[in-house]
Amino acid sequence: MAEKIRITTPLTEEQSRKLRAGDSVLISGVIYSARDAAHKVMTEALARGEKLPIDWHNQIVYYLGPTPAKPGDPIGSCGPTTAGRMDAYTPTMLEQGIKGMIGKGSRSPEVIESMKKNGVTYFAAVGGAAAFIAKSVKKYEVIAYPELGPEALAALTVEDFPAIVVIDSKGNNFYEIGQKPYRKL
């Protein structure tokens, strides 16, 4: 694999548009975790014309519901969840200014269209490598919706969080590129 690209949040549209499918990255700074329930609550709030608990402009969302932290640890195991379950909410969320998403698995054509329009990058972390990934998380702080438990909206301070660009802002898809040479059916 080529040299890893270092990214420090916030991620601007200009930086995001330079990233290409297949790039390996190490992300540092603050990223925000949200998954199914938080996405539902946020998009419902937007539909009612309400303000969201954080300003998503130039931020990275991480589709995550961690295990509880053991005493003395900032967070428990914290690998990515399936991003596709958030697809129904994603175009609305990208309009809020999100420039990066971290998850695992494929995305819908509607999401990819919105990514191209808004200059957004979709990163994958290795699914199921949750104890390994936890080593790069230094702080976990619930920002909103604590009643959602592991699905709460939280801020994670990360250092060299390992990920790979799977779909870039031009719509290039590394899942397709990566599978093609090995498909022998």
Next chain:
Amino acid sequence: MRTIQVEKITDAVAQMCKEAAYYLPEDVYQALKKGKETEESPVGRDVLDQIIKNAEIAKAEDRPICQDTGMTIIFLEVGQDLHIEGGSLNDAVNAGVAKGYTEGYLRKSVVAEPLFDRKNTQNNTPAIIYTEMVPGNKLKIELEPKGFGSENKSGIRMLVPADGVEGVKKAVMEIILHASCNPCPPMVVGVGIGGTMDKAAYYSKRALLRPLTERNAHPKYAKLEGELLELINKTGIGPQLGGTTSALAVNIEWGPTHIAGLPVAVTICCHATRHSKRVL
């Protein structure tokens, strides 16, 4: 008649929840290492390397392998000469799940009602419990925490007898290709053939408990397991980002069915195929 106190069952289940979440079974670990040696994609090898390191960290530090510590599926075999004292068996098992998930810092991932309120029960109960009565005076407990990234990609097809072996292969491959990179491959694929719709699904879950190194006792099903594994490893899915290690094993379980039917169920499991077993 032998007697067992429910507290013993609760404690065993609590311990098993933690063990299963922290310690990847040795056969799965070895299959991942072998996969890393044979994987043709460099990116795939990197992913496998991270997955292997992850399992090692989880084991060394008693941490969950995956943040999705699953919905707890429990298979009980109750000896008919065993007397269970002090309360209900199901309550004892669920108390064990609540204890294990709380004490072990595992994620509570169960909602009480699926469609409208989806309120988290806060202790990962209830477990899915299958109970069978068997001869003897022992209690066998097998525990399978099932993550839903892979469960969501599982499927079932009600084939007809004329579909035959080719029909079974086609059905399995349709489900696998639809799952693609999503269920955290390399996958372990449990296939249930026969029974009724629900029984085939049950077989496919039980199939995941069998060691990956052990083939079906019936030679024709063992051969089919090998053929399906080869096909799956030609899909290019690989370890999430493409490659040749798409699945570590295909385990088939089968049973009698109706003259008109050929049910086929596929439970896809991620690389964190976890389980734990105890006999009390």
